[in-house]
Amino acid sequence: MSTELVSLDASxxxxxxxxxxxxxxxxxxxxxxxxxxxxxxxxxxxxVADDAxxxxxxxxxxxxxxxxxGPLHGVxxxxxxxxxxxxxxxxxxxxxxxxxxxxIDATTVVRMKKAGGILLAKxxxxxxxxxFETDNxxxxxxxxxxxxxxxxxxxxxxxxAAIAAGMSPIGLATDVAISIRGPAALTGVxxxxxxxxxxxxxxxxxxxxxxxxxxxxxxxxxxxxALAYSLLAGPDGADGFSTAPLHLxxxxxxxxxxxxxxxxxxxxxxxSMPTSPRLCARRPRS
Numbered sequence: 001m002s003t004e005l006v007s008l009d010a011s012x013x014x015x016x017x018x019x020x021x022x023x024x025x026x027x028x029x030x031x032x033x034x035x036x037x038x039x040x041x042x043x044x045x046x047x048v049a050d051d052a053x054x055x056x057x058x059x060x061x062x063x064x065x066x067x068x069x070g071p072l073h074g075v076x077x078x079x080x081x082x083x084x085x086x087x088x089x090x091x092x093x094x095x096x097x098x099x100x101x102x103x104i105d106a107t108t109v110v111r112m113k114k115a116g117g118i119l120l121a122k123x124x125x126x127x128x129x130x131x132f133e134t135d136n137x138x139x140x141x142x143x144x145x146x147x148x149x150x151x152x153x154x155x156x157x158x159x160x161a162a163i164a165a166g167m168s169p170i171g172l173a174t175d176v177a178i179s180i181r182g183p184a185a186l187t188g189v190x191x192x193x194x195x196x197x198x199x200x201x202x203x204x205x206x207x208x209x210x211x212x213x214x215x216x217x218x219x220x221x222x223x224x225x226a227l228a229y230s231l232l233a234g235p236d237g238a239d240g241f242s243t244a245p246l247h248l249x250x251x252x253x254x255x256x257x258x259x260x261x262x263x264x265x266x267x268x269x270x271x272s273m274p275t276s277p278r279l280c281a282r283r284p285r286s
Contacts, residue, residue, distance in 0.1 A: 005022065006034045008169065009219060009224050010072060010075045010169040010221075011223050011227060017059075017063060017074040018073065024074030024118065025056045027074060027075065028076050032052065034166050038145070044145075044158040044167060046089075046121070049119045050088075052076065059116065069116055070117075071116065072231070074116060074118065075118065075170070076119075076169065078122065078162055078163075078171040078172070079106075079109060079119065079123065079172040080129075080156050080158065080159050081093060081122040081123060082129050082174055083109060083172055083174070084105060084204065085102060085109055085119055090205075093127040095137055104203065108200070111231050115231045121167075123171065124136070124139050124140075124158030125156060125157065126154050126155050128205065132177075133153065133154045134161075146187065154183065156175070157186075159171045160173070160189055160218055161183070161187055163219060164220075169224070171219070172216075174214065175193040180214070191216065191217070192218075193216050196214055197239070197243065199216060199232045199233050200215075200234075200236040201214075202238040234246035
């Protein structure tokens, strides 16, 4: 059951929790076990949240009491280590900030928790998020879970690698040039660089140049990314670049028919998720 749980997307996990088919404690523990099993090879996780199981028990109590549940109730999520998390180290990939513990959650973390999400862990990235691979002097290099000889990209490579390897079903990352989209492509998951300002950057490093920086979700399914965007978007009154109302009129003419096509290699099936620390057969180099 543990292996099955770490292969499901966040939407399915939330459904199973709502219907009491699994408990939040089972789901969180399954992902913690997965981290223990494979992360020593991948090095995607920087810090595990000490209170994840405690939060899962509280979420389970809410389910059993019949309380109103959020769309991600009891579902674990991870966050890039550039994103502030209250009481959990946020070291920004730099020895300068070694041991730094924020007092306040970033807006994106607040909104994920409000939806019922449980912070599981922080993920690796290059120092200050300024590189297209994921490596730094504080927490080392993150490897691609599909082939340990290759990179998951950067700067959100720790986040995408954690999700691809089943250590997290959904997470938060940042992008300025390719930092969400590149790692998502290199690890076979789904990432969204939201339009600038649609999701507030409050509590996310670096503060400058914020006018160019974006924050968005990474997950294993398009529906999870769409759900996360709906929860994260909208101004918070603190980020001066995030002012557009949640329901922004984009002047799209709904009377016009539109066709869209997607071209690319097929996504790996859930059954193909790596299960051993080596995680995959070595591929021939192109």
